[in-house]
Amino acid sequence: xxxxxxxxxxxxxxxxxxxxxxxxxxxxxxxxxxxxx
Amino acid sequence: xxxxxxxxxxxxxxxxxxxxxxxxxxxxxxxxxxxxxxxxxxxxxxxxxxxxxxxxxxxxxxxxxxxxxxxxxxxxxxxxxxxxxxxxxxxxxxxxxxxxxxxxxxxxxxxxxxxxxxxxxxxxxxxxxxxxxxxxxxxxxxxxxxxxxxxxxxxxxxxxxxxxxxxxxxxxxxxxxxxxxxxxxxxxxxxxxxxxxxxxxxxxxxxxxxxxxxxxxxxxxxxxxxxxxxxxxxxxxxxxxxxxxxxxxxxxxxxxxxxxxxxxxxxxxxxxxxxxxxxxxxxxxxxxxxxxxxxxxxxxxxxxxxxxxxxxxxxxxxxxxxxxxxxxxxxxxxxxxxxxxxxxxxxxxxxxxxxxxxxxxxxxxxxxxxxxxxxxxxxxxxxxxxxxxxxxxxxxxxxxxxxxxx
Numbered sequence: 067x068x069x070x071x072x073x074x075x076x077x078x079x080x081x082x083x084x085x086x087x088x089x090x091x092x093x094x095x096x097x098x099x100x101x102x103x
Numbered sequence: 104x105x106x107x108x109x110x111x112x113x114x115x116x117x118x119x120x121x122x123x124x125x126x127x128x129x130x131x132x133x134x135x136x137x138x139x140x141x142x143x144x145x146x147x148x149x150x151x152x153x154x155x156x157x158x159x160x161x162x163x164x165x166x167x168x169x170x171x172x173x174x175x176x177x178x179x180x181x182x183x184x185x186x187x188x189x190x191x192x193x194x195x196x197x198x199x200x201x202x203x204x205x206x207x208x209x210x211x212x213x214x215x216x217x218x219x220x221x222x223x224x225x226x227x228x229x230x231x232x233x234x235x236x237x238x239x240x241x242x243x244x245x246x247x248x249x250x251x252x253x254x255x256x257x258x259x260x261x262x263x264x265x266x267x268x269x270x271x272x273x274x275x276x277x278x279x280x281x282x283x284x285x286x287x288x289x290x291x292x293x294x295x296x297x298x299x300x301x302x303x304x305x306x307x308x309x310x311x312x313x314x315x316x317x318x319x320x321x322x323x324x325x326x327x328x329x330x331x332x333x334x335x336x337x338x339x340x341x342x343x344x345x346x347x348x349x350x351x352x353x354x355x356x357x358x359x360x361x362x363x364x365x366x367x368x369x370x371x372x373x374x375x376x377x378x379x380x381x382x383x384x385x386x387x388x389x390x391x392x393x394x395x396x397x398x399x400x401x402x403x404x405x406x407x408x409x410x411x412x413x414x415x416x417x418x419x420x421x422x423x424x425x426x427x428x429x430x431x432x433x434x435x436x437x438x439x440x441x442x443x444x445x446x447x448x449x450x451x452x453x454x455x456x457x458x459x460x461x462x463x464x465x466x467x468x469x470x471x472x473x474x475x476x477x478x479x480x481x482x483x484x485x486x487x488x489x490x491x492x493x494x495x496x497x498x499x500x501x502x503x504x505x506x507x508x509x
Contacts, residue, residue, distance in 0.1 A: 072114050077127020084128065085135060088312070088321050089328075 136316025142323040144173045148234065150206055156216045157185075157230045160250075164235065166322035167281035167308055170249060174231070181228035183219075183496060184250035184258045185212040186243055189236040189481060190424040191261065196476060196483045200236060210234070211492070212259075214485055218493035225497065231255065235279075239272045240401045241296060242279040244408055248286050251415055257499055258417055259492070260408075261424045264443055265385050265480060268392045270399040284309035292407050296400055381478040382429070386436045394446040409450065409459065418458045418499045422492065423447055425465035427475035460499060465491070 114120075145166070148159040160170055176182060185191070191211040194203045212232055219225040231253065233246040247260055266272050280301050287293045297306070312318040328336060375383065396402055412419045423444065431437045444464045451461035465488070472486025482488075 068110070069114075069120070072111070073120060073123045074127050076114070076124045078131050080124065080128040081131035081135065084132065085317055088318050089325055 132315045132317060139316055139320060139324055140327065142320055142327055144171050145323060145326065146171055147205060148208070148210070148232070151208060151210065152213060152232070155213055155230075156220075156228055157210065157213045157232050160231045160233050161235055161246075163322065165278065167278045167305075168313070168319060168322075169278050169282050170233075176253070177227070177229055179227065181225070181500070182231060182253070182255040182257075183228060184231045184233065184253065184255035186246045186250055186258065186260045187212070187232070187234040188238045188243065188261070188263055188266070190263055191234055192236065193482045193485060194476070196474070198476075200481075209485075211482075211485055211488065214489035215492045215496065218489045219496060222490065222493060223497040225500070238279070239266050240269075240404055241283075241300060243267075244293075244296075244404045245279045245283055245286055247408055248290070248411065249282065251411065251417060252286075255417060256503070257496060258412070258419045259496065260419065260421045262421060262443075262447065263424055264392075264426055264440055265388050267405065268394040268396075268401050268443065268446075269388050270393065270396055270401055271388070271391060272401065281305045281308045281313075285313075290407065290411065292410075293404070296404070299400070381480070385478070385480060386430070386433055389430070389439050390435045392439055392443065394443055409454070412459050413454065413457055416458055418460075418503050420460050420462065420492075420495055420499055421447075422462035422495070423464050425470040425473060425488070427479040428470070429475070429479045458503075460495070462495065 145163050146159050146161065147163060152159055158174060160174065162168055162171055189200065192200070193209040193211065194200060194207060198207075210232070212230055212234070216228075216230050219228065231250065233250055235242065235246075238246070243260065243263075247258065250258055283301050284297045284306050287297055301309070308318070317324070394402060394405075426440070430440060447461050447463035451463055454461060469487050469491045473482050473488055474484040474486070475481065476483050
């Protein structure tokens with residue numbers, strides 16, 4: 067039981083890390099300036 | 104307390120254990136996706152094309168999905184897919200793309216759609232538009248392949264005499280490369296693009312990330328979060344917008360152009376009034392172009408696209424976007440522009456009678472009616488170009504109908 071809960075908790079932790087990393091590196095809108103090139 | 108922590112914070116790792124943790128992560132990522140509220144699609148050019156047959160197909164630039172998911176083809180309607188870079192976007196003389204609001208853009212495909220209705224009485228049709236400013240050869244290739252997957256009735260692709268056959272082009276930061284692995288998987292001749300140009304993050308997104316709702320819709324969900332919980336996210340520094348991406352070539356990039364032999368050892372020729380002046384750079388890029396060079400994805404991608412288009416049997420019109428006569432005043436540039444036209448003319452000859460028509464150059468009678476911006480490439484007014492292209496499209500569609508009826 068201990069191992070089961072630990073592994074689930076670690077899985078949750080990594081899932082949260084993946085999501086935060088994804089959102090921290092995703093822009094939410096066109097932050098892009100086009101100047102004719 | 105210590106005994107409690109010691110009990111829970113000690114874990115003896117094993118390979119099966121790590122696999123189970125990975126499985127839990129996948130499970131939780133899938134569960135997080137269920138928590139996402141309904142998110143409206145955000146796309147550029149939406150306001151501009153309302154009520155017209157033109158349907159902007161691409162998402163905002165930072166959305167790795169790249170293509171909108173809320174579009175269903177209208178049953179029974181003809182579909183004319185149009186792939187384009189900024190050449191199809193016209194703005195007023197004296198204005199710059201960076202500072203011109205999108206609702207002041209005028210789109211060549213939209214003008215052509217109007218002509219198809221008014222002059223050629225084309226019945227019910229849709230024009231899915233894969234247009235993004237600043238895209239280069241590989242993005243255009245991926246957009247064309249994406250459009251082909253939708254099996255349109257006709258596809259229109261412009262050739263950009265500055266960038267299409269430039270072997271020194273710097274690909275801008277474009278999310279189309281997130282789609283490259285999944286789009287190009289069908290074409291072994293193009294796998295090298297995935298190996299050479301897609302970052303590990305883009306590959307990971309293509310093979311794993313996009314299958315999780317919480318990651319797939321990150322750009323849309325983040326916009327929603329910022330709107331609802333902006334101040335809170337600011338506090339925990341999750342709302343940082345990142346640096347502004349600018350396509351203006353900054354002074355620090357000049358050495359790059361020199362190293363690539365696109366500038367002859369002196370940065371001054373591309374600056375005018377202390378501002379990088381596009382035509383001065385364009386001339387130098389054009390003078391280094393070579394449509395006959397092999398072993399470059401610009402040319403190899405073009406030939407692969409021709410072969411894929413031909414095999415698809417879908418009628419295609421590839422036209423060389425006309426540029427201002429100002430370019431002709433420089434003999435070295437003029438020579439290269441003629442070389443490109445001759446190359447396209449030859450390719451067109453090889454494809455005579457096939458489903459692909461290559462328009463190697465715009466007739467002078469069309470070009471002289473157009474007016475160009477100071478950058479000598481983009482147009483301010485399309486003149487008779489819309490009439491010309493509408494007629495070419497109409498003829499190609501007519502040819503297709505005749506073939507089908509035979």
